[in-house]
Amino acid sequence: MKVSDLCYTSPTHWGKGHRALRILLVNPKSRLPIDTRSSPSLGLAYLAAVAEQRGDQLLIHDGDVEDEPLASAARAFAPDVIGITANTTQIVAAWRDAGMLKGVLDAPIVLGGPHPTVLPEESAAKPFVDVVVRGEGEATWLELLRCWENGHGKGGRFLDAEGEPILGITYRDADGEVVSTPDRLPIPVAELEAMPFPAWHLFKLERYTNLQPTVDQVDGPSLPILTSRGCPYRCSYCSQIGPRRWRARSAESVVAEWRWLVREWGVGEIGVLDDSFNIDRQRVLSLCARLVEEGLTGVPWIMINGIRANLADEEVLGAMVRAGCLRSAFGVESGNQEILDTVVDKHLTLDQVRAAFRAAKAVDLETIGFFIIGLPGETEETIEDTIRFAIELDPVVANFSIATPFPGTQMYNTVMAGGRMLAETWDDFVFFEGKARFEMPGLPAELVERKWKEAYRRFYLRPRRVVRTLMRKETWLRLPRTARMAWRTVVGS
Secondary structure: OOHHHHOOOOHHHHOOOOOOOEEEEEEOOOOOOOOOOOOOOHHHHHHHHHHHHHOOEEEEEEOOOOOOOHHHHHHHHOOOEEEEEOOHHHHHHHHHHHHHHHHHOOOOEEEEOHHHHHOHHHHHOOOOOOEEEOOOOHHHHHHHHHHHHOOOOHHHOOEOOOOOEOOOEEEEOOOOOEEEOOOOOOOOHHHHHHOOOOOHHHOOHHHOOOOOOOOOOOOOOEEEEOOEEOOOOOOOOOOOOOOOOOEEOOHHHHHHHHHHHHHOOOOOEEEEOOOOOOOOHHHHHHHHHHHHHOOOOOOOEEEEEEEOHHHOOHHHHHHHHHOOEEEEEEEEEOOOHHHHHHHHOOOOOHHHHHHHHHHHHHOOOEEEEEEEEOOOOOOHHHHHHHHHHHHHHOOOEEEEEEOOOOOOOHHHHHHHHHOEEOOOOHHHHOOOOOOOOEEEOOEOHHHHHHHHHHHHHHHHOOHHHHHHHHOOHHHHHOHHHHHHHHHHHHHOO
C-alpha cells in the first residue's frame, strides 16, 4: 500500500466509519552531559503531518524543552494512541515513559526510531509496549492508525485495509509470543514527494537552539529538511535504520519545501539532514541553481551530517555556496588509511579528503570535520595519525568522538566478538562524556580517553586557533555558552 493511498484529501476518503483520533507523540528527554543543541524531531514532525492529513488531533511532548510533566500533559489530552521515538541513548527513558503512560492511560503505545528498529524484540517484549515500528515509519504508522480507528489490533491482530498483516512491525501475539511481520519496502520517491510538509506548528520552536550553537548566532527558527533518504554505504560505526537504497527527492520538490520554510516560517537557517546529500552530482547542481533562481539564498543553510568528501569538488561546493550554504561537515573519521579501509570501510582516501577541504577553502565554504578516536584495531600510533590529520585539515570545527559501538553496527559485532563491552546499560552509550565504552586487545580504555582529551587540547589550543576563535563574532555573542563548551571539552575533559 502506498502512502498516498493512506493519506486523505477529505474525510469522506475514509468512508462512513472514519473518526479522528487523538494522538500523543513523545520525544523522551535526552541525557546529554554537555551544553549541546536541541532540535525538534523531524521524524515526529512527519508522523504528525501524515496523521493530521487524516484529520487526527495531535499533541507533541518533547522532553528536552517541555516544562509540563509528561504525565499531566497526557492526562489532560487523553490520547487514543501514543507514539514514542527513541535512539539508543533515549531507549531507557522511552521505556520509562511508556511504562508510566500505560499505568495511567488506556491507549496503545507504539515505539519507533533507530534503537527499536535494530532491536525490535527487546522493546516488543515489554508489557507496556503494544507495537514496535521498524524502519521508515510513515506508511506503517498510518496503517496502524486505521487499524485502531476501526477497533482492530486487539489480540495481536494488526491487519491493513486488505486484511493482510501490517508490514514492518514487531509485537506480542495473543499467546504473548513476540512476532515480527516482514520488512516494509523502502518508500519510493514519488511517495516521499507526496507527503505533507513536517508539522512544525506542533512544536514550541522558540525553545530550541539553532543548529550549531557553538559557532552561530541565529535569529529566527532553525529547522531541518530531508532532501533524500537512505545511504548506499555501510560504514562500520553507522547504525542506519533506513534501507541501503538511496532515494532523492527532485529539485522541484525540495525547493517547494525550502520556499515554505523561508517564506511561511521565516527561518533563520536550514539544516540539511541527509546522510548522503551529494551522491548525485547533477541533482546538487540543479537544486542549487533553483535556489538561486527562486531568490532563496538569503537564509544560510548547513550540512548537519556531512557530505561525501570523495564526491565534493570546487564546482559542487561553489554551487552550494552561491545557493547560500554556509558550512558543511565531512565524515573524516580517521587519519590512517588502513583504519579507513579495514575498520571503517569508508571507501575514501586521505587524499580525497584533503582535496575536498582544499576545494571548500577555495570557495569560502566553512568546514566541520568528524573524527573518531579509539576504533577497534587502533593503536596509539593510528590515533596520533588522526589528531595530526585534523590539525592539517584545520576545519572551523573539529568534532572528536570516542568510538561507540551502537547496536546494529558492524562495530558492535566486532566488539562483542573480540572485545570487552564496558557499557552496562543503554544509557552508557551517550558519546559526549569522554568515556570509552569498550576495550579491545591492545586498546585499553585509559589510552582512548587520554588521546581523546589530547585531541581537543592539541587542536583548539594552538595559538593560531585561539586567535581565530576570538576573532569570530559568534564567540562573543554566545560567550557564556562558548566558555562552558571550552571548559568541558578542552580544560575539564
